[in-house]
């Protein structure tokens with residue numbers, strides 16, 4: 037396998053000891069003729085993979101895309117032109133595809149698809165990690181545009197692993213001991229009550245009929261790489277457990293400001309035909325709402341994830 041990065045191979049730039057577990061591309065190995073170019077977004081995370089037709093991908097190519105997702109956290113593939121069925125099918129080759137959302141019904145799309153339509157208030161202009169209000173949030177999300185404004189509507193991702201690593205040691209030590217509450221009822225509770233008499237969708241094999249707040253570690257250990265990241269987000273985290281309201285607010289504000297420093301962020305300008313995958317265990321994202329009354333429609337699927345585990349567990 038050759039993964040070239042601006043003309044060099046990633047294996048030359050990567051400490052293999054940092055890429056454990058399913059980095060299914062052992063650095064420097066040539067496997068089954070899989071070949072694509074990787075164009076890195078920057079020094080830290082995010083990359084475009086070129087030269088793969090997702091709909092016709094071989095198993096080795098799918099494995100290589102998954103490995104790149106673990107390494108780069110955000111992967112862009114251009115020119116794919118999938119429909120919902122092909123989008124879901126690609127997801128199934130990467131993992132277990134969940135319901136589109138635990139409680140939201142996106143209407144006229146397959147049950148696996150979460151549709152965000154700006155004409156139906158479908159905006160994501162708050163930094164968040166998908167579905168962290170459930171005990172087992174998705175491991176990854178795969179998004180494609182259906183309708184785009186001529187300009188604007190870019191999506192940004194923040195690298196929560198980089199953010200953790202760039203905190204000072206004393207603050208890392210402080211936050212490693214904390215857990216935080218994530219509460220989906222603030223955004224979706226009312227909707228769930230209205231919907232089918234309080235019956236949502238199947239999530240982890242169970243019908244969701246309530247959204248009790250869940251606690252997750254503030255520092256999450258990635259189940260595949262063992263690396264630590266900050267696992268709080270303004271979208272769904274309500275407070276830190278066991279500290280005062282003022283302390284909780286202060287700690288979260290500090291972490292959010294740090295997570296969203298420009299050097300922790302990559303930004304994607306969409307074109308029709310794009311397909312973007314992200315690791316939902318160590319990133320946050322935010323979709324710019326800067327296109328006025330123009331329409332923007334996005335379809336997302338999510339892959340089943342683990343219960344978040346902290347450093348002490």
Ligand SMILES: O=C(O)CCC(=O)C(=O)O
Nearest residue numbers: 160166179191323334336
């Ligand atoms: O609209 C976007 O670009 C992102 C929407 C979003 O938050 C998601 O698909 O999870």
Ligand SMILES: [Fe+2]
Nearest residue numbers: 160165166321
């Ligand atoms: Fe999202």
